[in-house]
Amino acid sequence: MVLPPVAVVAVFIGFPVGAAIAYTLGRAGGPNSTVALLAQRQHIVHHGVTTAAYREVLGNPHVRADLWATVWVTLVTIVVVVLLSWAIGLYLRLSDTRISRIVSALSVIPLFIPVVIASYAILTFYASQGFIKTLAYHLGWHSFPTLGYTLTAVAIGEIWVNVPFGVLMMSSGLNSVPNALIEAARDSGASLPRTVRSVLLPMNVIPTVIVATFTGIYVLGSFTVPYLTGPSAPNLMGVSMANFFSAFNQPQQAEVMAMIVFVLAVGIGTIYVWANVRASKRASITS
């Protein structure tokens, strides 16, 4: 029963990824021959492997700038999304008013909107004639910077897209903490920040890790948000990967960049798997 999806993944993801690894190391035969036929600036060997493509890509200052941009935007997005999801999750957990219900509805809106449209909407909102500039103008701040087509806009877009998942994870995690525990802490004199620190935080490590890792992996591999809202250079790796492939006709270099991003994503993914395995081991001991 498990076979069909595993087979689909193996044939249409595992196999191409394997071929891509071989291609980045200089092997252009087999499944790579069609792509390699028309490609430019390839580093090909017929025996053994070569790291020439990696050296070329990592030696390219533009790619290095893209890589740093990617790392920065990813880190900023992770931090903001985790903080925002915690803040909103806590607010929803601890208060039940009309305002908290509005906040809960607001925070999941991006789930309803396709990413292409969200990116376009965010671009126009922060553009040179967008709402933010208009507002700043009316408040007398005429030199307010234009955020459209900057890395800041990319980070804003990534945060916007990832907030609902964060809030859903965190509120699900926070809601599974029994009221009795919170009340016990408050009754024995703990302040609210203390309660959060000593009760809610330790019990919600896993959801926090899930939010951080999935957000990170999403941003690393994203294309639409940086493509529509970001600058032409430096931009995130997803965009420059596509450029190397379609505009420069250098698929090997594009694949090398994909490998670099993949390594970063796997690094993040390892944290997620480690946290989950640790938690389920602990659960099986206690139960």
Next chain:
Amino acid sequence: MSAIEQQGVALGGLEQAELPVARPTRRRMPTPRAAVLRGLGFVFVVALLVFMVGPLVWLAVRAFSGIWQYPRFWPSHWTLQWWRTVFDDKSLGRSMKLSFEFAPVVTVASAAICLPAAYAFSRFNFPGRRVLLVSLFATNAFPKIGLYISMAGVFYSLNLMGTFLGVVIVQLIGTIVFMTWIPTAAFSAIPRSLEEAARDVGAGPLRVFFRVTFPLAAPGIFVAMILSFLAAFDEAQGTFLVGIPNYITMPTEMYTLVLNYPEQAAAVFSILLAIPSVVLMSLARKHVMGGKLAEGFQIR
């Protein structure tokens, strides 16, 4: 309320009225500190409102704007002409139709492939189970563009480039993780004792599955199907790479539109493209907010 629903309530979600801790506080005059906190809370909510909804409203207004000069907050002249522009364009109509053909096919195919696996993942503890669940997740970690470039080679050799099946496969790949993980969690949440009880009173295995297991897991499966439908519906890059020139779907068209058409036409198209997402997510909203999505992301 069924046992599962009760469990769902205990596990929690966004929408439960009884959960929040109402502190029995003595009413007194608000201290300056409390007033400041309240003020900060208000600013936070307004900022969140602008951040979340602002861009969408700003874009929606554009779809009806004739003349809109900076720095005005709204257009000085309103018009519907952009809607006519979009509806008169034949290629846009075709792309809408195509989108609605691909997404259901992909969703059904994905369900047929993944749901049996989800059941197996939750009910049988076979060797390599967790490794397989995690490796499905690893498919999400490889950047999509890198994957599509390399997949193109495989597709060429299988003659899938520019075919309906090729596009279905490209879109299907993006749905496998949802379609496996979320139903796995949904099946796992059903106590085995319920199935055993049904079997004890004489129900056969198929009857147990269709009368007990499936109805209880249905909300989770429903969420997974909606998310898959939307993932397929919104997929643009892979479809573009594999589908041209025969199959241009709505989101693929959106890229060209954003770059080549007046802003207002892109805004109209955005609204049209968002309608299915809004409608479908509204249907699944209760379950998504109730934690069905969140449960799927914890590997057990």
